[in-house]
Amino acid sequence: MTVGDRIRKVRQEQDVTQQELADYIGVSKQAVYKYENNIVTNIPTDKVDAIAKRLRVSPAYLMGWEEQPEPKKPTIPPGFEPMPKMKKIRKLYGEKAQMTADNLKALRELEKKNICDIDKSAGFFGRIMAELFVCREDEWAEKLRKMGFYFGKFIYLMDAYEDIEEDLKQNRYNPLAELYGQESFEENCQQILKMMMAETSRVFEQLPIVEEVEILRNILYAGVWSRYGQIRCSRKGTDKKE
Numbered sequence: 195m196t197v198g199d200r201i202r203k204v205r206q207e208q209d210v211t212q213q214e215l216a217d218y219i220g221v222s223k224q225a226v227y228k229y230e231n232n233i234v235t236n237i238p239t240d241k242v243d244a245i246a247k248r249l250r251v252s253p254a255y256l257m258g259w260e261e262q263p264e265p266k267k268p269t270i271p272p273g274f275e276p277m278p279k280m281k282k283i284r285k286l287y288g289e290k291a292q293m294t295a296d297n298l299k300a301l302r303e304l305e306k307k308n309i310c311d312i313d314k315s316a317g318f319f320g321r322i323m324a325e326l327f328v329c330r331e332d333e334w335a336e337k338l339r340k341m342g343f344y345f346g347k348f349i350y351l352m353d354a355y356e357d358i359e360e361d362l363k364q365n366r367y368n369p370l371a372e373l374y375g376q377e378s379f380e381e382n383c384q385q386i387l388k389m390m391m392a393e394t395s396r397v398f399e400q401l402p403i404v405e406e407v408e409i410l411r412n413i414l415y416a417g418v419w420s421r422y423g424q425i426r427c428s429r430k431g432t433d434k435k436e
Contacts, residue, residue: 320346348390
């Protein structure tokens, strides 16, 4: 097996595209193609090191000087062991599990392409939450789906709002990236979040909930906004210092 063969093998195993690898090591996609297909065999040492770092293997393995070591199994702290009944859960809730997997995959692809489509990206997470809200198909299933959908969008966008500055510093995907820096950023985010929670609350009030209803109302109308208030106050304080 050549150096190029090893690069291609590990890259494909880790679901890394040629373009992603090329961007990481600072070459063109065509250069990676030539490496993997042995068109270019004298790969610069610094590029081999960079490829190894991105693919989490040793340069010596890529060069064929050593066998790839068995990955160390992570130490799992007590209480965080893998759920032994995951297969059973998938069997019982196969449709929900598949829908969750499909939406997570679609969201991941959107993030990979760095497409800042707020409604679309939040919608993928919303559809996951929509299914989790429905425990059985009855007359309330559609309303629960709708509530879960908007609540899921709210959670996703609230997380994006909190992480926007750190994501931009680390060059990570954030659906709010194109809005950030605009004078109306805070107002736009607040309006979007309010719309998501307004729809969530509207559907909630249509459900025949009796037990703990006031606690749930307190969460929807006040509790979910506490973190938002903290983030915004902190951000305003930072702006004043600057």
